[in-house]
Amino acid sequence: MGAARGLLAALLAGLTGASATVVVLANTPNPSKGDKELGEYLSSMCVGCHQLSGRASGGIPAIVAWPDEQFVAVIQSYKDGTRDNETMRTISHRLSQEEIEALAAFFGGLPPPKTP
Numbered sequence: 803m804g805a806a807r808g809l810l811a812a813l814l815a816g817l818t819g820a821s822a823t824v825v826v827l828a829n830t831p832n833p834s835k836g837d838k839e840l841g842e843y844l845s846s847m848c849v850g851c852h853q854l855s856g857r858a859s860g861g862i863p864a865i866v867a868w869p870d871e872q873f874v875a876v877i878q879s880y881k882d883g884t885r886d887n888e889t890m891r892t893i894s895h896r897l898s899q900e901e902i903e904a905l906a907a908f909f910g911g912l913p914p915p916k917t918p
């Protein structure tokens with residue numbers, strides 16, 4: 803019966819781990835509605851220019867650790883022409899609302915760079 807008991811213990815440990823994750827997510831001050839995994843996938847379009855480290859480089863601004871609404875609003879403003887930038891206009895036009903929210907969730911969840 804030792805094996806069964808070990809399995810039960812492992813199951814219980816797994817369950818406790820899972821519920822702990824839920825609690826952590828529920829307590830996050832900036833809950834994202836976007837799909838982070840989709841955002842991570844889509845971020846391959848962005849990271850050729852924008853650094854995942856959150857550092858600005860070569861005239862490319864940092865885009866990590868922003869609140870979701872702000873990120874979404876900025877991408878929208880490139881889309882509707884309120885902000886005029888050739889590169890970002892082209893890119894934003896390719897993104898659906900769901901994809902923008904996913905990117906907001908992914909980039910927003912990245913830590914800002916530590917100031918040296």
Ligand code: HEC
Pocket residue numbers: 844845847848849850851852861862863864865873876877885886887889890893905
């Ligand atoms: C070819 C390079 C390039 C790529 C690829 C690119 N960007 Fe940008 N992005 C820029 C530049 C340059 C700016 C600054 C534009 C401006 O002055 O308004 C910018 C600005 C931004 C801003 C506003 C930053 C601020 O501080 O106001 C956001 C948000 C952003 N990009 C998100 C993205 C996302 C999300 C992707 C991928 C889907 C992406 N970018 C892909 C070059 C790029």
